[in-house]
Amino acid sequence: MENTLADIKRGERCIITDVSSIHIPLKLLEMGCLPGNYVELVQVAPFHDPMYLNINGTHLAIRKETAMHILIKR
Amino acid sequence: MSKQINVALIGNPNTGKTSVFNALTGLNQKVGNYPGITVEKKEGVCKLPRGVKAHIIDLPGTYSLNASSLDENVVIELLLNKNDKDFPDLAVVVSDVENLKRNLLLYTQIKDLEIPTILVINMADRMAYKGISLDLEYLETHLKTKIALVSTRKNQGIDKLKNLISNYKDLSISHCIDLSEIDPAYFKNLQSAFPNQLIYKLWLVITQDVNFGKTDRNEIDAVANFKTKSKNDLKRLQQKETIKRYQFINDVLKKGQTIDVANAKDLRMRLDRVITHKIWGYAIFFIILLTIFQAIYDWSSVPMDFIDTTFAAFSEWTKNQLPNGAFTNLLTEGIIPGLGGIVIFIPQIAFLFLFISVLEESGYMSRVVFLMDRLMRRFGLSGKSIVPLISGTACAIPAIMATRNIENWKERLITILVTPFITCSARLPVYLIIISLVIPEGRFIGLSYQALTLMFLYLLGFGTAVLSAYILNKVLKIKSKTFFVVEMPNYKLPLLKNVALTVLEKTKSFVFGAGKIILAISIILWFLASFGPGENFNNAEEITKKAYSTENLTSEELQQKIASHKLEHSFIGIIGQAIEPAISPLGYDWKIGIAIISSFAAREVFVGTLATIYSVGNDDEDTIKNRMAGEVNPILGGPLFNFASGISLLLFYAFAMQCMSTLAVVKRETNTWKWPVLQLIIMSVFAYIVALIAFQLLK
Ligand SMILES: Nc1nc2c(ncn2[C@@H]2O[C@H](COP(=O)(O)OP(=O)(O)O)[C@@H](O)[C@H]2O)c(=O)[nH]1
Numbered sequence: 097m098e099n100t101l102a103d104i105k106r107g108e109r110c111i112i113t114d115v116s117s118i119h120i121p122l123k124l125l126e127m128g129c130l131p132g133n134y135v136e137l138v139q140v141a142p143f144h145d146p147m148y149l150n151i152n153g154t155h156l157a158i159r160k161e162t163a164m165h166i167l168i169k170r
Numbered sequence: 171m172s173k174q175i176n177v178a179l180i181g182n183p184n185t186g187k188t189s190v191f192n193a194l195t196g197l198n199q200k201v202g203n204y205p206g207i208t209v210e211k212k213e214g215v216c217k218l219p220r221g222v223k224a225h226i227i228d229l230p231g232t233y234s235l236n237a238s239s240l241d242e243n244v245v246i247e248l249l250l251n252k253n254d255k256d257f258p259d260l261a262v263v264v265s266d267v268e269n270l271k272r273n274l275l276l277y278t279q280i281k282d283l284e285i286p287t288i289l290v291i292n293m294a295d296r297m298a299y300k301g302i303s304l305d306l307e308y309l310e311t312h313l314k315t316k317i318a319l320v321s322t323r324k325n326q327g328i329d330k331l332k333n334l335i336s337n338y339k340d341l342s343i344s345h346c347i348d349l350s351e352i353d354p355a356y357f358k359n360l361q362s363a364f365p366n367q368l369i370y371k372l373w374l375v376i377t378q379d380v381n382f383g384k385t386d387r388n389e390i391d392a393v394a395n396f397k398t399k400s401k402n403d404l405k406r407l408q409q410k411e412t413i414k415r416y417q418f419i420n421d422v423l424k425k426g427q428t429i430d431v432a433n434a435k436d437l438r439m440r441l442d443r444v445i446t447h448k449i450w451g452y453a454i455f456f457i458i459l460l461t462i463f464q465a466i467y468d469w470s471s472v473p474m475d476f477i478d479t480t481f482a483a484f485s486e487w488t489k490n491q492l493p494n495g496a497f498t499n500l501l502t503e504g505i506i507p508g509l510g511g512i513v514i515f516i517p518q519i520a521f522l523f524l525f526i527s528v529l530e531e532s533g534y535m536s537r538v539v540f541l542m543d544r545l546m547r548r549f550g551l552s553g554k555s556i557v558p559l560i561s562g563t564a565c566a567i568p569a570i571m572a573t574r575n576i577e578n579w580k581e582r583l584i585t586i587l588v589t590p591f592i593t594c595s596a597r598l599p600v601y602l603i604i605i606s607l608v609i610p611e612g613r614f615i616g617l618s619y620q621a622l623t624l625m626f627l628y629l630l631g632f633g634t635a636v637l638s639a640y641i642l643n644k645v646l647k648i649k650s651k652t653f654f655v656v657e658m659p660n661y662k663l664p665l666l667k668n669v670a671l672t673v674l675e676k677t678k679s680f681v682f683g684a685g686k687i688i689l690a691i692s693i694i695l696w697f698l699a700s701f702g703p704g705e706n707f708n709n710a711e712e713i714t715k716k717a718y719s720t721e722n723l724t725s726e727e728l729q730q731k732i733a734s735h736k737l738e739h740s741f742i743g744i745i746g747q748a749i750e751p752a753i754s755p756l757g758y759d760w761k762i763g764i765a766i767i768s769s770f771a772a773r774e775v776f777v778g779t780l781a782t783i784y785s786v787g788n789d790d791e792d793t794i795k796n797r798m799a800g801e802v803n804p805i806l807g808g809p810l811f812n813f814a815s816g817i818s819l820l821l822f823y824a825f826a827m828q829c830m831s832t833l834a835v836v837k838r839e840t841n842t843w844k845w846p847v848l849q850l851i852i853m854s855v856f857a858y859i860v861a862l863i864a865f866q867l868l869k
């Protein structure tokens with residue numbers, strides 16, 4: 097089964113393998129959410145949503161629904 | 171005469187554009203709005219070497235030329251419109267040395283528009299701390315520009331920047347990437363259809379939903395229709411473009427930047443472990459809120475009282491200095507108190523913005539947005555709405571001004587529309603006096619009924635706001651992409667200069683913007699209350715004297731009776747009596763009607779108006795309370811202020827939109843009368859119906 101960004105745990109660091117560009121706002125891609133870049137889960141709000149991430153050195157928060165469209169490998 | 175150079179400051183949010191702007195222009199700046207939308211436009215003038223002047227615009231923060239919010243549209247509209255009077259001769263891209271890679275994305279886009287561009291690398295003071303070193307010469311060559319390494323905090327590099335700006339003609343305008351490589355066939359086609367246009371500009375026109383002013387409208391429409399590809403294909407190309415840009419940037423930075431990780435320190439992680447924690451995060455937020463409210467109420471009460479008494483004294487003094495007459499009265503009863511009504515809000519507004527700007531500058535606000543988003547989302551709001559909603563308990567005016575940092579227009583509009591439901595400090599005097607009249611003094615498990623009622627009213631306000639947000643979210647059909655991507659900036663110690671300028675500027679914009687309208691309303695109200703038609707008004711003195719000739723009144727009491735008689739027959743009194751049939755089903759008489767009408771200028775006028783009508787010379791709440799308790803309902807008999815009419819009045823004040831200044835601010839922030847008028851009508855009708863039902867059920 098493929099893993100999405102929505103599944104990772106706090107403190108975990110992974111590599112982005114694919115983003116479904118239709119579901120992901122361009123803005124997120126432009127902030128560095130691109131295949132090959134690393135991503136680390138810094139902190140989560142209650143219910144795992146939103147998620148506070150470090151993507152390739154940029155710190156940002158996105159909602160879980162968006163994270164589900166980002167594939168990762170551990 | 172040398173022409174002014176038009177300089178646009180562009181950059182990602184939080185890179186220090188405004189700090190650079192403040193450093194370049196000092197106090198030579200003014201804030202306006204872009205026509206049609208209310209995103210702030212800051213302009214200023216900077217003196218350069220050799221007598222040249224630069225006209226500088228601080229553009230809203232943007233991550234990319236692919237706009238995703240109104241703020242960002244402003245940037246791209248300006249850059250694509252050569253005929254705009256602000257079209258930059260020179261773009262200064264401000265970047266943050268800690269996020270250089272991401273910041274350079276926007277830089278490569280602007281370069282590709284062939285606009286002369288200078289790169290500012292700001293926050294140079296953080297380099298050692300983060301273990302970053304830069305090869306500026308290498309970067310300048312490969313980024314094809316001039317670079318100013320700046321620290322606005324340490325005031326370094328600003329002179330170099332000024333020098334570069336004055337020599338902007340030497341800058342190269344060559345591209346960073348060759349866009350056509352991402353789909354050669356498509357772009358070749360496009361270029362041959364519009365041979366005179368820049369390819370990247372064409373591409374932006376095709377992919378963006380922005381409004382491009384009047385200029386070359388036809389041609390732009392033609393380009394925009396050149397959509398031979400589906401939306402998804404276009405987006406895939408945009409993704410390819412983004413990857414290509416990052417490749418370029420990575421290549422440049424590989425040699426031009428070295429980061430010594432061993433030397434890097436990270437305070438952020440340690441702080442965020444607590445500040446965004448599931449439990450501690452909320453606890454800290456709660457404590458900060460409590461502190462802010464306490465401070466706003468406590469700290470501003472002293473200057474507010476001072477302003478109040480000063481204006482009263484000033485009015486009195488003017489009265490004594492000038493000869494009696496209509497003009498003196500207008501001045502002392504209309505204009506001076508009206509001005510006082512503006513100035514008295516200054517302390518609250520200044521304190522609120524002091525806190526908000528400190529929270530924002532420090533980076534804490536993004537953490538609140540992160541913590542609150544999930545909760546607010548249920549109601550069609552976003553995490554970003556929490557700040558204005560909370561500020562609304564002080565006053566809706568600064569709260570509505572604080573919605574400006576919500577990028578999503580729909581969320582921002584909903585927030586603006588529901589904020590007036592929040593119990594603001596102006597409702598408090600009204601609530602207090604009515605509660606003390608109609609709610610019994612008993613206790614319920616140790617809590618007094620009166621305090622519980624007050625608390626209930628606060629909850630009612632918040633609940634209504636949230637609920638109407640929910641409804642508006644369903645009803646409003648506004649197209650605005652609702653995704654949530656919030657950058658979590660580094661924690662920073664706020665720059666004193668920035669905070670001071672923000673407070674100054676917001677306060678000024680309140681005084682001059684909303685102030686004009688408060689002033690106008692108070693003059694109108696004064697006219698309506700001071701003049702009346704016919705015998706009854708003009709001969710008020712004789713009529714009253716005759717009526718009370720048998721009683722033994724002191725001259726002061728008699729004066730009050732005369733004033734009260736005059737008011738009753740003034741225009742506003744006539745209006746009050748005319749609307750009495752409409753309000754008597756709610757349990758009110760015409761005097762309350764007048765108080766309600768004058769409350770439309772500002773709610774806190776209620777007590778004062780009743781005080782005048784009941785000819786109590788001052789606002790002393792106990793005296794007026796006794797008078798109110800003694801009033802008799804003209805139709806039903808019995809006390810006018812009983813449980814039923816009191817509750818009805820409380821509910822009316824909870825829901826009605828009775829604040830001219832709020833309406834004025836909503837108009838200013840939405841740039842149309844549509845929203846404030848709708849707000850006024852819907853809220854007032856709703857208030858009326860609820861009050862009607864309450865009275866009819868309870869009486
Ligand atoms: N350490 C450091 N912080 C800075 C510098 N310039 C600005 N800041 C801080 O960076 C934050 C964002 O600055 P601001 O000018 O509001 O950025 P803008 O959003 O791009 O307009 C504020 O907290 C500033 O105090 C600098 O040179 N060094």
Ligand SMILES: [Mg+2]
Binds near residue numbers: 187231
């Ligand atoms: Mg700014």
